[in-house]
Amino acid sequence: MKGLKNSNLQDFFDGNQWIIVRRKKTATSSNVMLLDIPKMIIEKYAGLSKDGKVFPVPSNTVCNDSLKRISQLIDCLKEKKVTFHLARHTFATLFLSEGVPLESLSKMLGHKNIATTQIYAKILNEKVGKDMQKVSHKFKGMEQSFVSQL
Numbered sequence: 001m002k003g004l005k006n007s008n009l010q011d012f013f014d015g016n017q018w019i020i021v022r023r024k025k026t027a028t029s030s031n032v033m034l035l036d037i038p039k040m041i042i043e044k045y046a047g048l049s050k051d052g053k054v055f056p057v058p059s060n061t062v063c064n065d066s067l068k069r070i071s072q073l074i075d076c077l078k079e080k081k082v083t084f085h086l087a088r089h090t091f092a093t094l095f096l097s098e099g100v101p102l103e104s105l106s107k108m109l110g111h112k113n114i115a116t117t118q119i120y121a122k123i124l125n126e127k128v129g130k131d132m133q134k135v136s137h138k139f140k141g142m143e144q145s146f147v148s149q150l
Contacts, residue, residue, distance in 0.1 A: 023110035030110030
């Protein structure tokens with residue numbers, strides 16, 4: 001977020017606006033389509049940064065101190081260390097739990113290797129349960145037949 005430049009916001013072939021950046025750590029492209037709320041936030045801060053960046057972001061220390069103060073106001077976050085990196089992890093976990101494929105999430109996060117995404121985003125037990133529920137109906141009525149053949 002700190003280094004996001006206006007030039008990273010691009011209209012893509014699909015007619016949507018995307019954030020297109022190269023990760024410093026891996027030099028891998030990270031592409032994320034802008035949804036409505038992020039677009040509104042970007043519009044709110046338009047023109048406030050004078051160096052071509054999208055947001056006028058202070059240092060990491062100032063940002064993390066602000067996040068700490070905000071988290072103290074939210075009961076479920078009082079015991080958590082809230083940082084920008086935690087936001088990245090939360091993004092990955094939320095998108096996985098909503099069924100976004102690992103391949104897509106890996107591209108959004110700019111990972112070179114999908115194994116990194118699997119480790120980083122920790123597939124939730126809830127996601128596994130939902131996936132099992134999706135296929136469980138296919139086995140209804142087969143139980144007795146299957147068990148009797150054992």
